[in-house]
Amino acid sequence: MAAVAHPRPAGxxxxxxxxxxxxxxxxxxxxxxxxPSTGYLMLLAGAVGLFLAGLITFLILVKDGLGHAGYxxxxxxxxxxxxxxxxxxxGHAGTLISAILFLFRSPWRTAVYRSxxxxxxxxxxxxxxxxxxxxxxxxIFYWLLPYPNQRFLWPxxxxxxxxxxxxxxxxxxxxxxxxxxxxxxxxxxxxxxVTGWRRTVYGLTSVGWQGTDNQWxxxxxxxxxxxxLATPLVLSVHSVVSWDFAASVVPGWHGTxxxxxxxxxxxxxxLGMVMTLLIPLRKALRxxxxxxxxxxxxxxxxxxxxxxxxxxxxxxxxxxSWYSGSPFEQTTFWRRPFGWMxxxxxxxxxxxxxxxxxxxxxxxRTNLTALFVISIFINLGMWFERYVIIxxxxxxxxxxxxxxxxxxxxxxxxxxxxxxxxxxxxxxLFARSFPIVAVxxxxxxxxxxxxxxxxxx
Amino acid sequence: MPALKxxxxxxxxxxxxxxxxxAVEAIKALRARGxxxxxxxxxxxxxxxxxxxxxxxxxxxxxxLIGGLTGCAAGFGMTIWMSFDWPLxxxxxxxxxxxxxxxxxxxxxxxxxxxxxxxxxxxFSVLMGKRGIAYDPRYSDDLIxxxxxxxxxxxxxxxQLLRSAGAVEVRHEAA
Numbered sequence: 001m002a003a004v005a006h007p008r009p010a011g012x013x014x015x016x017x018x019x020x021x022x023x024x025x026x027x028x029x030x031x032x033x034x035x036p037s038t039g040y041l042m043l044l045a046g047a048v049g050l051f052l053a054g055l056i057t058f059l060i061l062v063k064d065g066l067g068h069a070g071y072x073x074x075x076x077x078x079x080x081x082x083x084x085x086x087x088x089x090x091g092h093a094g095t096l097i098s099a100i101l102f103l104f105r106s107p108w109r110t111a112v113y114r115s116x117x118x119x120x121x122x123x124x125x126x127x128x129x130x131x132x133x134x135x136x137x138x139x140i141f142y143w144l145l146p147y148p149n150q151r152f153l154w155p156x157x158x159x160x161x162x163x164x165x166x167x168x169x170x171x172x173x174x175x176x177x178x179x180x181x182x183x184x185x186x187x188x189x190x191x192x193x194v195t196g197w198r199r200t201v202y203g204l205t206s207v208g209w210q211g212t213d214n215q216w217x218x219x220x221x222x223x224x225x226x227x228x229l230a231t232p233l234v235l236s237v238h239s240v241v242s243w244d245f246a247a248s249v250v251p252g253w254h255g256t257x258x259x260x261x262x263x264x265x266x267x268x269x270x271l272g273m274v275m276t277l278l279i280p281l282r283k284a285l286r287x288x289x290x291x292x293x294x295x296x297x298x299x300x301x302x303x304x305x306x307x308x309x310x311x312x313x314x315x316x317x318x319x320x321s322w323y324s325g326s327p328f329e330q331t332t333f334w335r336r337p338f339g340w341m342x343x344x345x346x347x348x349x350x351x352x353x354x355x356x357x358x359x360x361x362x363x364x365r366t367n368l369t370a371l372f373v374i375s376i377f378i379n380l381g382m383w384f385e386r387y388v389i390i391x392x393x394x395x396x397x398x399x400x401x402x403x404x405x406x407x408x409x410x411x412x413x414x415x416x417x418x419x420x421x422x423x424x425x426x427x428x429l430f431a432r433s434f435p436i437v438a439v440x441x442x443x444x445x446x447x448x449x450x451x452x453x454x455x456x457x
Numbered sequence: 458m459p460a461l462k463x464x465x466x467x468x469x470x471x472x473x474x475x476x477x478x479x480a481v482e483a484i485k486a487l488r489a490r491g492x493x494x495x496x497x498x499x500x501x502x503x504x505x506x507x508x509x510x511x512x513x514x515x516x517x518x519x520x521x522l523i524g525g526l527t528g529c530a531a532g533f534g535m536t537i538w539m540s541f542d543w544p545l546x547x548x549x550x551x552x553x554x555x556x557x558x559x560x561x562x563x564x565x566x567x568x569x570x571x572x573x574x575x576x577x578x579x580x581f582s583v584l585m586g587k588r589g590i591a592y593d594p595r596y597s598d599d600l601i602x603x604x605x606x607x608x609x610x611x612x613x614x615x616x617q618l619l620r621s622a623g624a625v626e627v628r629h630e631a632a
Contacts, residue, residue, distance in 0.1 A: 022500055022599035146535065154539035156547055158557045166564040174571045181575060185597070189500065192594035207583050210592050213510055215582040216502040221515035222578035226571055229521070233567045240560060443501040448477035448601075451623050 020289075022443045029186070029435045030193045032285040036432055040284065047424035054418010057411055058133060066136045068411035074402045075394045077134075079412035082386040083419055084130035086269065087123045088168070088241055089262075089382060092234055093270025094120025095175060096302075098182070099230035102223075108298045110441045111291050114186075115281065116274050117179045118436070122426040123273070124172045126419050131164075133415060160243040167240040174233055178226050184209050185219070186435040238266040245389065252332040252393035255320065261313035265385060268306035268352065271299055272378025279372045281431065290437050293366045300365035303378070307356025314353055332396055340405050341392050344384045351381020469606040471591045471628045472619035477505060479623025480601040484509040486618055487605060496590050498602035506601075517577040524573025525566045532562030591630045604630075 020028075036044075061068055070078060094116040101109040132138055144165045148154050155162050188209035191202035209215065242262035245253040255261070275296065282291040321333040336345035355377045364370050396403050430436070474480040480497070484506065487495050497506055536558040544552045596602040603624075607615045609631075616627045 026500075026598045146539065148543075151543075153543050153545070157536045157540070157561055158547060158550065158554060163557070163560040163564075166561050170564040170568040173568060177571055177575050181578065185501075189597040192597045207579070208586070209583075210586075210590075211498050211500060211597055212586065212590075213497040213499075213506060213512070214586060216499070217507070217512055218515045218517050218578055218581040220502050222517045222521075222574050225518060225521040225574050229525075229567050229571050229574070232563075236560075236563060236567075440501045444503075448503070449475055451476040451479045 020446065022446060022448070025290075025439055025442050025446070026189050026193060028287060028290065029437050029439050030190055032287060032436055033190065033194075033432060033434075037284075040428065040432065044425065044428045047421045047428060050417050050421025051425050052418075052421070054415050054421060057414030057418060061133065061136075061411060061415075062138065066134075068409060069415070070407040070409045070412065072404070072406070074397060074399075074404060075391060075406035077390050077394060078406050079387070079408060079416060080130050080134045082383065082390050083416055084127050084134070085241055085386045085390075086383050087127035087130070087419065087423070088171075089238060089266035089269040089386075090123035090273045091120040091127070091171070091175065091270060092238060092263070092266035093274050093302075094118075094123070095178075095230050095234035096267050096270070097274070098178060099227040099234065102227045103231060107445060108295055110445060111437055112274070112278060112295050112299070113441075114179075114182065114438045115278060115431070115436050116270075117175070117182065118427060118430045118434075119270075119273060119277060120175045121172070121179050122423050122430070123270075124168065124175060125426065126423045128168060128172060129419065129422070131168075160240065160247045163240045164244055167237045171233060171237045174226070174230055178230055181219075181223060181226060182438065183434055185211060185440040186438060189439050190435060235263055238263045250393050250397055251326070251328040252321075252336075252389065255317060257313055257316055257320075261310070261317075264306045264309035264313065265352075265382060268303060268310055268356070269378060269382035271303045271306065272375045272382065275299060275303075275371050275375035276379060277427065279368050279375070281436070285431065285436060287437055290442070293368075296368060296371055297362070297365045300359045300371060303374075304356055304359035307352060307359070307378075311353040311356070314349060328396075328398055332393055335396055336388055336392050339392070339396075341388060344388050345392070347384040348381055348388050351377040352385060355381065466589045466591070466630060467587070467604070467606055468608060469591070469604055469630050470612050470615045470619065471593070471630060472603045472605070472616075472622075472624035473593060473595070473626040473628075474601040474603065474623060475599075475625055476623055477503065477601065480603060481505050481509045483603055483619055483622035483624065486622060487603070487615075490618070492605050492607075492615070494606055496587060496602075496604040498592065498596035498600075498604075500597050500599065515581065517574060517581065520577035521570050521574045524576075525570030527573075528565035528567070528569030529562050531569065532565035533558060535565075536561050591628065600625075 069080065094113075097109050098113040098117040098120075101113070131144070132141055135141060135144075143149070144155075144162070146155055184206055187202050188206035188211065191199055191206050194202060239259035239262065242258035246255055246258035248254060278291060279296075282288050318333055321329040324330070335341065337349070339345075355374055358364050358370075358374065364374075391406050395406055472483065474483070484495065484497060488509070488511075495510075497510065499506060533555070537553045537555070540553040546552065590604050593600065593602055603619065605615045605619070612629050616629070619627050
């Protein structure tokens with residue numbers, strides 16, 4: 001094949017700092033898929049190690065029962081349900097960036113959406129493990145599905161827990177589909193650049209994609225509709241998760257603001273995780289020129305918005321508990337910052353409501369070290385938020401003689417760390433196997449060279 | 458391309474372009490001369506190419522609509538039918554209390570809408586796509602390709618048209 005000399009384009013949009021040609025983009029993204037470095041292999045080994053620790057813990061729980069995880073009255077939902085909600089929440093930023101910002105034609109999403117979408121799929125895969133771990137008798141998990149028992153009694157569709165089954169499985173299916181569909185043209189671009197067995201593998205996974213006008217015509221339309229379907233879905237999933245709590249009558253849970261409060265929190269936590277993953281990843285894969293300060297500035301602005309909604313929601317929760325006149329509500333909310341869980345209560349308030357306010361400053365938003373540290377606080381704060389909501393309410397419900405402090409045991413730690421290992425393992429494997437930056441969408445934004453010069457039509 | 462090896466290769470001329478305006482000019486000129494079944498390759502969708510080709514809107518949207526409506530009907534149908542199949546009063550509510558079933562119907566609307574959209578994309582883009590058309594790996598990188606089906610005696614004229622529009626390479630595809 002003869003090499004064709006290529007002129008550089010007249011210039012990309014300056015705010016996006018795309019000064020590359022189409023060929024540069026393909027070359028740089030294909031370069032991220034090369035031989036893994038020692039550092040990468042060590043990280044992967046660490047992730048697999050944590051996952052194995054979680055797996056061993058799980059096997060012990062299957063053999064002996066959930067007593068190891070501190071399941072004692074009155075707290076039967078504790079670390080596992082907390083971690084379930086945490087991981088479901090993480091996924092939300094991915095869909096927000098890939099689907100909602102796509103519909104809003106927000107150009108800055110292009111460089112970051114593939115990694116956040118992958119994060120979504122792996123976070124939901126992680127979350128989906130927790131109901132299975134939590135039910136104790138995993139061999140009858142299919143009772144959750146709309147399947148009659150031996151008396152032909154169907155499941156109760158009024159139960160928010162059953163809504164959750166539908167919401168989570170739909171969310172996983174649609175997110176995974178969205179990720180795979182987006183990958184096809186990019187995998188084809190990689191296929192055409194590599195040789196040997198890798199060409200065969202990418203050839204099979206690109207399902208014969210050639211980028212013909214007819215393929216793009218159906219693809220662009222289909223992708224638009226998938227984004228349109230994923231947008232209400234992402235808002236519904238955490239609303240349904242919030243109703244697991246809000247539809248009950250436990251003090252601290254039955255709030256009407258729970259759905260928007262949980263959705264904002266979910267996106268906030270997801271954005272935290274996006275920054276935790278992307279800041280080191282862009283350096284490791286040498287794609288700093290593609291994922292720039294401009295992207296992090298925008299991510300930080302979204303974090304500030306959702307963090308401020310969260311701040312308001314926390315305030316409203318306390319106000320409503322006081323205004324309700326219910327001593328149980330008031331006691332529950334008093335105990336969050338001043339009871340036995342004060343450390344968790346303050347971690348939640350400081351990490352989520354206050355730390356996010358630092359992002360009003362542009363200097364903080366464009367300082368990646370500061371953002372990385374803030375993102376760790378966000379991850380911690382959002383885990384504590386769910387733990388506080390779940391454990392503090394259950395440990396102090398309507399029957400004061402039954403009040404008890406739940407214990408966090410080795411089995412809780414084992415499964416919690418195992419979930420981080422499982423998530424990181426999939427994310428690391430994905431980042432080295434498939435294009436982590438959307439080749440096709442970045443190319444769409446770079447004006448193609450013109451014979452007669454001039455800007456983009 | 459394993460899929461292409463199995464099929465008879467299409468006869469025609471394949472032109473490669475660096476410049477978008479040159480490719481668009483070639484498409485317009487080809488269409489003006491009656492070449493309606495040209496195949497255009499590009500690394501990303503491009504609205505100038507779409508306008509030049511003047512193709513109808515993809516029928517994928519119909520599949521999305523049908524899938525979504527089927528999911529919605531299945532969600533309400535399943536929950537209401539299952540409630541009446543074993544009529545049991547729960548929490549003093551009516552046997553079939555529709556508001557909570559909206560959640561199930563909503564999720565199934567999205568699920569079946571998305572799955573049927575993807576099915577349509579695979580059907581139209583992959584399974585029903587033209588086979589045996591010449592391709593160059595640089596089309597997924599930075600070149601634009603135009604394949605014009607043309608018999609031996611027409612190929613010279615097509616080549617001349619592509620070159621005068623600005624093609625950087627032209628290749629003849631024999632059977």
